[in-house]
Amino acid sequence: MELYEKVYVNPSFLKTAHGEIRCETCHNGNPKDPDWQTAHTGIVRDPTFPEANKACGECHEDIAATATSSLHYTLAPFSSIIKKRANKKDKEVFKKVCLAKDKHCNACHSSCGQCHVSRPNYAKGGFLAGHLFQKKPCMDTTCSSCHSGRVYGEFTGLNDGYPADVHYEKKEMTCMDCHTGEEMHADASGLSSRFDLPERPVCKKCHPNVLSEKPETRSHSIHREKVACQVCHAVANKNCFGCHVGTDKKGLPFYKSGETKMLFKIGLNINKTNERPYNYVVLRHPPADPGLFDFYVKNGLADFDKLPTWKLDTPHSIQRITPQNKTCNNCHDNASLFLQKQDVTSWELNANAGVIVPDNKIPEPVKIVN
């Protein structure tokens, strides 16, 4: 987007409820000053971050109250994961890890304005529609700005050789059809995983029969509560390996990530809950690496093994029929689908001990009786 496009205000915005509010009420600056440079002194580009109450709270009190502690505002699990892995014994090292985290990882947050008015800062901003507020932002400009690396591509079929998610392909559903405003604005304080958010999407909301006491299909009654829905109904997801961050000679932050692979790996569920009682779940390898912050501090992630590098995932590549569910024995006794020791690098073995599927836990072949 050109700079002028990013800041062009559609005159029709001025006829809306938000357009009746004076510009400087939210953005500061001096609206009477004809010199654009001095007029912009003290300007606030995004008046909704880090505080949303002043700009939004007067009219949207309930939403603003929790939005600032939502996943998109705080990225709370990022902090929790990095803190768990960080070297906490050496305070100086820990401080450097926190600074590096703030510089690189926290740049990825969003805010009320960065979803409903403009593209996120991470995507270099720019109004979505001439400052007109979008109650439901368009997923192709808003969600994809940050989630295009993995989820958006899976959902819309951008990975060569892999179909788009059936919800997108057949039902033309968008991100917001499952990820509602209630979830987006929910308080996520203290969460160590986004999968623990009570407001997250659940398949049974639209498919209640599948998890009922008497499901219509036999395979659902056999596997109910034993395997996560995605184990049977997702295809490959994108896995990233190795990420290192640093600052170049110009002072610009950079990252270097390693290879990416489309894989499908089933692992053991190490965080069983009432909502997620499954023995088996789908895993994804995020770009986690013990040397992530080496540029800033050596041995910063001394407790790297405290969490697995193959993490619970809900791929957005759902299909009714998948290679593993075509027949019983496409999955049963098919060791290649399960995360095994040989799939994991030697330095990751300890971290993933809980999710690796040992030979005796690979489902036995099913004897087909004619």
Add this chain to the structure above:
Amino acid sequence: MKKFVLPATILILIFLSFITLNPETSIAKGIGSSSQCVNCHTNVSKLIRLSWEIEKIKPKPGKSAETSGEG
């Protein structure tokens, strides 16, 4: 009854004029106000000229050339 109609009408007209013309009231706060923000930000040709000026003063920060791989 009729003797009250004229003063009441005058009072209503005075009130409406106050509401419409007072720059501090919400009706006047919208498009009608003489805001330089609105004048510039709704005018594409002005914005294009200004963006050329800005790019001369403050070049785009850009992305580090050392970045590699998928983010």
